[in-house]
Amino acid sequence: MVFVMAQEAELLYRTVPWEESLLQSAGKQAAGPLFDVKSSDEAAVVQLHLPHSETEDALLLDGLLSVVHITDEGLSILEPLEVTPTHVVVNVVHLSLLGIIIDPFKRLLKWRINGQILVFLRPPGREEQILDVHLLPNNVLVEEVAEKHRGVVNITLSSDCELDIDHSYSVHCEPEGFLTHPESKTFVSRFGPNYHPTFQVFLTTSTERVVLKVKDQGGKEVWKYPVSLEERRVPAESRVPADQRLRSVRTQFINRVSLAVLDQLLDKLLEREVITYSEMMSARVKPQFEKAREVVDTAVKYMLSNLTNHNFVNFCNELVHRKGKPQVLRNMVEGKNCSEITEVLLSVFNEKAVEVAAELLNEIKCNKEADQLVSLAVLDQLLDKLLEREVITYSEMMSARVKPQFEKAREVVDTVHRKGAAASRVLINALQEIDPYLYGELDLTEAKPRGECLKAPASFVRCYL
Template sequence: MSVKPLKSNPSLLRELDLSGNKLQDSGVKLLCDLVANPNYRLDTLWTSYRAAPDRHEGDPSSSESNLDVSENRREDQLSPDDPERLEQQQLVCGEAPDTNEMFFFTPELLTESGKTTYRFRCPGPGGFQCALTGLGFVTTQEAELLYNTVQWDESLLQSAGRMAAGPLFDIKCSEDGAVCQLHLPHCETKEVLLVDGLLSVVHITDDGMNILEPLEITDTHVVVKVPHLSAFGLIWDIVKRFLNISLPIEAQVLLFLRSLNVARPVLNVLLLPGNIPLTEVKMQYQDAEHIQIPSYCDVISGQSYSVHCDPEVHKIQPESAPFRLRYGPNYHATFKVLLKMIPENVTLMFQDQERREVLKCDVSLRGPTGPNPQRNDPAEDSVPAEDRYPPEDRLFLVRTQFVERVSDPVLNQLLDKLLERGVITDGEMQSVRTGRAEKARDLMDTVRRKGRAASSVLISALCEVDPVLSTELRLM
């Protein structure tokens, strides 16, 4: 059967049965073009096509696309009304279970020889996002997931004109075909996302690698359909990345304090891409305390940055350092702040090479275990959170949990109270996006940016409206 006539008016095509037809690569390519047509309206596709086993990068007819016809299916043996056939039709047409709301989970950590593996049992079909790595899975059935980060082969990527844009995840599943989509976290700002074709996903197996085009790129994730599981990671097109190198990405600043068993306390400051999991970095700083701060900022690859402290400290090494787009396996400190003693509080300020401020935060430094050996202070756990962090920082520390758990009625009550108390304006009230999670993010970030007084009002209002959630977030 020739599929060329299908391109003439795809809006009229709603059902297509290709069972028994032996499609060649050219036919598959035309079907892929059909899917890309904005007038495409196909609801049902039946096919028994099986892709050739040897796929080559750069061949459009062999790339893994939005139209998945790579598995040998048996639709022609089923009744059109059979539930199993209907389910297969949905999967062939690229539909996934409803994932408007992702279920956030904290995986079990399995540590061996300094390497962390994440394990989670998906209870059934749906969308599930790992709270530690940001990695999201869309599943069609119950299954157990095992995943960990592995080292990139930079030479393999460079030969294809690509470079790493995120961690490389090696993923295994107890049930073949249970995972139909992956959501990989990116660290791009909105300006970078406007660059067409910059981001894609690489699928690496023992036979080589395939480059997968995204189904969707959201503000936080790249969504891709997966044929089978092995190693997946985000990649940039090298040429497009360096043509747009002046565009910022979202980075994170991580602090690790080493104050025991050293001659002089040292604060390690790491400036890393925002989609590197904190768990992976912590494994390399087990002898230090992670100091939590509002850590995200926008930076530009290759530009130099410097860190400054108030009050002044003994020494900061180096005076400045460039930001590099690197994804392990080692995460070395960008700066080392050498302290003669641990101050009660310190203000850290980060500047770019033009001496413009990119991040400023107040930090309370505590010893890693028990009372600080150089001060007569109580252990950190005995100090109330409101004494350790200003209100805006307390909100930042619970931002993810707040977005995940706050209900829509509570959000509406909070907006009303913040408007009544002059924390937000009518315009800001109207500009809050619809959708529970988006509304929660807008509310939290708008108030935090207004500083200490506004953040205190939000905390007070949340304690009043939802005391249960406030207690669980330790905001009471």
């Protein structure tokens, strides 16, 4: 994506899921990612160049592509100033949600788009290694797909090809004899929120090199590339068993895992029959003050993580210069991320952390965020939500619990570790699914060189909610 600026400003953008019902009401279909764009000075951005995946033949159709602008009031359609072979160019007055859309009736005339083939290598097991093959439009960000599959290795290769929407494709591997699943798959142009592999190729751990081919439904080869696995494969003797990896991060796990994640882990462990119902109930206890602290911690982190960088810096400055006692020193704030600033607020102001945070938000003119923070921090509302989502039962909500957060975490990790490597693997996989940020910080990937297990994880660089 290209930004044309009238002046210097700080820009933040991310991709967000499309709301298909909104597009259908307008008689349009998504033709690229939906971007949420923010700027410290909205007037600084005068033009956007959004990447598309249409072929040159398709672009001959007049009015094929346009840009949708989505706000709280609804959507509006922006006609392009220009459509280049790679981008749709539009002028912008207000920043919000922006994405390329296509006329579905004109799409019927031209089904072929510029596509890409992405290949990821999963951490090898004892007997096999798996290649995940993705068939995608070429304006899907590689980073976006990789973010959904933490722990895998993106194999850099020439990925460009042309793909026909609603046509069937198959993946073939040389040498032959390896399983590919499924045998064929219909290609659909989609833009998140999930990016599941289109195909998986199951190889032996001794395989060092393969040639991957993608063929269309007529058997024509549309893409071919040699894939080297030798440099990316980790020797079997250097892979650390799951129980050893879990033991190596025991202290960090106890100190850093949140109560919300622990409750979900317990559900996963019970579901997989790693722990018993009584073991789950023994761990799922905490006193009322710990519940309140967890609510405050979650609410403040949520608020800070949704501030722009500009507002986050202003918030920290206001925190240092806040009048009255207790005071926060500059060295307590400098270089800290949102998770660490939350800990400062809780340690200095205790139960008044939300009140102080809301006060600072009002000072920097983030009044809406201040109101939302106060609402999020109400314990009864949070408990109602947990009961509504069936995370806790009515008796769990009403009962007084006696075990604090660290004790609860300690019991979970120790109970699972005693049950061996298989049980530890269930906990590690569940943690990766529920809290990928903590999973990454604890460095629990299977293919770790010997001697690295005892390294303490680095400080969080992203806020955990």
